[in-house]
Amino acid sequence: MADLVSWVRQRRAGDTGARNGCDGDQGGIRGNRGDEGAAVVEFIALSLLLLVPLTYLVVTLSRIQAGAFAAEGAAHEAARTAVVTGVAQREHGASRDASMAAGAKRADAAVLLVVDDFGFDSSDAALELTCEGPCLEPGGNVGARVTIAVALPGIPGFLGGNVPLSVDVVSSARAPVDSVVNDE
Numbered sequence: 001m002a003d004l005v006s007w008v009r010q011r012r013a014g015d016t017g018a019r020n021g022c023d024g025d026q027g028g029i030r031g032n033r034g035d036e037g038a039a040v041v042e043f044i045a046l047s048l049l050l051l052v053p054l055t056y057l058v059v060t061l062s063r064i065q066a067g068a069f070a071a072e073g074a075a076h077e078a079a080r081t082a083v084v085t086g087v088a089q090r091e092h093g094a095s096r097d098a099s100m101a102a103g104a105k106r107a108d109a110a111v112l113l114v115v116d117d118f119g120f121d122s123s124d125a126a127l128e129l130t131c132e133g134p135c136l137e138p139g140g141n142v143g144a145r146v147t148i149a150v151a152l153p154g155i156p157g158f159l160g161g162n163v164p165l166s167v168d169v170v171s172s173a174r175a176p177v178d179s180v181v182n183d184e
Helices: 002-013 040-089 096-119
Strands: 124-131 141-151 166-176
Touching: 040 096, 040 124, 040 141, 040 166, 096 124, 096 141
Parallel strands: none
Antiparallel strands: 124 141, 141 166
16 A cells, blocks of 8 residues: 555656656656647648548538539429420411520529529529420420539638639530410
8 A cells, every 4th residue: 555655656756667667857758848738739630631632622622512403403404494485376376486585585494493492593594495496386305404502611812723613513404395386
């Protein structure tokens, strides 16, 4: 018991060299006491160095993926809306050009709605409608191509000449024209 008490007293006094057979200058098993806590600081520094770029990568890829989903949904809705609106206009006796113009107007509105749902600005999206075969006639297809400019987060505008500030995400879809019924 006396040995234990003397060991505790030596330990509190910082004299661990006598117990370990070392001279008192080296501080025993732990080495120099000036290094205590260095591992924690190194761990935090390395964690920050790894976690900050990893977090930026996750945020950026998530934003680009949201742009891809928005472009895909917008293209699908634009093609479908253009066909449904155009066919409805043709059934009411409108010309092919007027029907396609009405369909294009509604398709633009559908694209803006989808883009807004995904948190993008309406100026970030562009729609291009095309006809494969005769426009708005049975057997034809209306194609929609949507381009969304996805801004990269955290990049200041003054770097615009050196670093791209956005990534263009493009998607296209087709909608078939099934039938046109004239009420004449």
